[in-house]
Amino acid sequence: MKTIRAPLELEDIRSLQVGDEVLVEGTIYAARDQAHQRMAEAIRAGRELPFDLRGQIIYYVGPCPAPPGRVIGSAGPTTSGRMDAYAPLLIARGLRVMIGKGSRNQEVKKAMRENGAVYLLTVGGAGAYLAERITAAEVIAYPELGPEALYRLEVRDFPCIVAIDAEGHDIYERPKE
Amino acid sequence: MRQIKVDLIEERVAQAVIDANTVLPKDVHGALQTARERETHPAARRFLQIMLENADIACRDRMALCQDCGMVVAHVKLGQEVQLIGGSLETAINRGISTGYQRGYLRKSVVRDPLARINTGDNTPAIVHISLVAGDVLQITLMPKGAGSENMGQLAMLKPSAGVEGVKEFILQVVRAAAGNPCPPVIVGVGIGGNMEKAALLAKHALLREVGRPNESPDLAELETEMLTRINASGIGVMGIGGNNTALAVNIETYPTHIACLPVAVNLGCHSTRRIKLEF
Numbered sequence: 391m392k393t394i395r396a397p398l399e400l401e402d403i404r405s406l407q408v409g410d411e412v413l414v415e416g417t418i419y420a421a422r423d424q425a426h427q428r429m430a431e432a433i434r435a436g437r438e439l440p441f442d443l444r445g446q447i448i449y450y451v452g453p454c455p456a457p458p459g460r461v462i463g464s465a466g467p468t469t470s471g472r473m474d475a476y477a478p479l480l481i482a483r484g485l486r487v488m489i490g491k492g493s494r495n496q497e498v499k500k501a502m503r504e505n506g507a508v509y510l511l512t513v514g515g516a517g518a519y520l521a522e523r524i525t526a527a528e529v530i531a532y533p534e535l536g537p538e539a540l541y542r543l544e545v546r547d548f549p550c551i552v553a554i555d556a557e558g559h560d561i562y563e564r565p566k567e
Numbered sequence: 568m569r570q571i572k573v574d575l576i577e578e579r580v581a582q583a584v585i586d587a588n589t590v591l592p593k594d595v596h597g598a599l600q601t602a603r604e605r606e607t608h609p610a611a612r613r614f615l616q617i618m619l620e621n622a623d624i625a626c627r628d629r630m631a632l633c634q635d636c637g638m639v640v641a642h643v644k645l646g647q648e649v650q651l652i653g654g655s656l657e658t659a660i661n662r663g664i665s666t667g668y669q670r671g672y673l674r675k676s677v678v679r680d681p682l683a684r685i686n687t688g689d690n691t692p693a694i695v696h697i698s699l700v701a702g703d704v705l706q707i708t709l710m711p712k713g714a715g716s717e718n719m720g721q722l723a724m725l726k727p728s729a730g731v732e733g734v735k736e737f738i739l740q741v742v743r744a745a746a747g748n749p750c751p752p753v754i755v756g757v758g759i760g761g762n763m764e765k766a767a768l769l770a771k772h773a774l775l776r777e778v779g780r781p782n783e784s785p786d787l788a789e790l791e792t793e794m795l796t797r798i799n800a801s802g803i804g805v806m807g808i809g810g811n812n813t814a815l816a817v818n819i820e821t822y823p824t825h826i827a828c829l830p831v832a833v834n835l836g837c838h839s840t841r842r843i844k845l846e847f
Contacts, residue, residue: 411610454631457672464631464674469715469748491715491806492748513614514715514750514806515839518630519621536686537634537674549617551610551808562746562807 397445398486400506406552408559412510414489414548418447420541422468425532426476429540433479440531440540444484450491452537453527454517462527462543464517467491470509474498481507489550493562503558510550511561523548569703570650571847573659576707579845580663583709584639585671587843588631591622594778595754595840598815602752608810615752615805615812618838629671632839636673637711639664639693640771644706647699657695660707665689676714696768705847708775716753716837719745722767725829734759734831735794741833742798742814747807752815754778754836755798761822763830770834773818775842782819791817805838 394402395416406412419441421429432439450470454463470490477488478501486507491514502509512520526544533539553561591599596619603615625632641660645651668675668690675690693709721741725733738757745753758769781788794817804810815838824830 409610411613452634452674454634454636454674455672457628457630460630463672464625464634464636466634468635469718471748491750493746493807511747511806511808513617513621514747515633515713515837516617516621517634518625518628518632519617521630522624537676549613553808561809564809 394487396447396486398447399445403486403506403508403556406508406555408552408555408561408564410552412550412552414447414510414545414550416544418449418489418543418545420449420451420453420543422450422452422538423472424535424538425540426473428532430476430479433483441542442484443480445486446484447487447489448480448485449489449543453521454537456527460521462521462524465521465524466517467512467514470494477501481505493560494554499554499558499560502554502556506556508552508556509554511553512548512550520548568648568650569646570652571705573651573654573656575847576656577659577663577666580660580707580709581667581670583843583845584664584667584673584711585629587709587711587841588636588671588673589625589629591625591632591839592842595815595838596622598778599752599838602812602815606805606810606812608804608808611805611808611810611812614808622839631671631673632841633713633837634674635676635713635715636668636690637713637841638677639690640710640712641693641695642708642710642772642775643695643697644700644704645697646702646704648703649705656697657692660693660695661691664691664693707845708842709845710775710842713837716749716835719749720770720832720834722763722830722832724763725831727827727829729829731790733829737831738794738817738833739797739801742803743801745835746803749835750837750839751803751805751807752812752838754840755794755814755817756834756836757817757819758832758834759819759821759830760824761830762825762828765822766830766832767834769820769822770832773820774834774836774840776818778816787819787821791819
């Protein structure tokens with residue numbers, strides 16, 4: 391199984407094909423609806439973002455509160471389609487990998503093809519399992535959003551499958567049996 | 568007349584929401600195991616294995632099965648010979664939820680107003696459905712329902728001429744449109760008949776029935792089996808990646824309807840459909 395780690399170059403992205411199972415290692419950023427809305431506003435207003443998007447990985451998640459002795463609570467993927475309105479803007483700024491669940495729209499796929507990005511699917515509803523693979527979590531922006539804050543996470547052996555590759559091949563559009 | 572203190576309801580609800588969010592119901596766990604055995608797609612089999620390991624970890628560590636700990640739907644069966652004392656039933660249920668979601672490190676996902684969207688901070692209020700029944704029973708079934716699956720439900724007011732074929736086509740259409748979004752393998756709750764809100768409520772009630780227990784009517788049981796087979800042949804598969812497990816069950820409930828109506832509602836439950844029954 392392939393392992394990927396940020397920062398990722400264009401050639402790393404192009405080597406990933408739809409259906410490939412991959413493990414994600416190292417630093418990823420966690421953001422969902424409201425954090426995306428704020429980042430998109432910042433980009434449109436020409437303000438600096440809380441982190442440099444180039445080569446990075448964003449995971450669509452709004453975790454549970456961390457129980458005592460844990461770095462994070464349950465933390466599985468949320469439905470990616472709600473981030474479709476913002477994703478092309480982030481991809482144009484260098485975002486290479488998105489992790490979530492469910493399908494993406496044509497604008498996102500177009501931005502992925504043009505800029506070189508992939509969309510990974512992980513196991514929805516496996517929040518406790520995936521939380522065990524997150525070794526560090528830190529809120530880096532928008533703490534007032536609670537579970538919707540922007541987090542920097544460290545992950546190991548984080549299981550994903552390539553759902554849409556940089557050529558636009560889509561796991562959800564493959565012929566069904 | 569039997570008296571029940573609402574304080575007791577509050578206390579039991581607080582513990583029950585933690586249990587519901589951390590312990591996968593036995594029937595759902597069993598159905599996931601069966602799905603793993605029969606899965607033909609290698610990646611889908613690994614995903615099913617992860618779902619089962621997730622249930623073990625959640626139970627062992629008292630962690631939420633899913634970070635979406637849902638909005639709680641409470642189905643209450645209240646006997647006419649029960650007197651509730653010390654306050655309101657709905658307040659007691661909501662207080663219990665508030666305490667449980669804090670104590671259990673569960674995510675609070677309810678906003679006060681659907682347009683202003685400010686989080687209430689304690690996952691209340693619940694959606695409470697009360698049915699008044701004979702006797703002195705009190706039963707509260709709690710279902711923390713996540714939005715990934717809830718958002719994929721649909722309702723159709725079919726023409727009676729559409730018949731059973733129209734109903735089948737609508738069920739398939741909803742499941743196909745939902746694809747990987749509701750976290751398949753799903754439980755498909757179907758309500759047929761009544762009127763608009765009755766069909767929706769029947770579909771939700773259908774999700775409370777245990778996986779593997781067919782409808783008592785042989786005709787409806789047959790329809791459930793046929794739809795399960797057809798949905799599993801759709802190729803949507805676990806999390807939408809393909810394979811032969813798209814649904815764990817199709818549960819259908821019906822009610823009499825108007826001569827001019829054929830309402831059908833489909834409510835989807837994810838692979839970790841959570842529910843717990845309290846008896847007082």
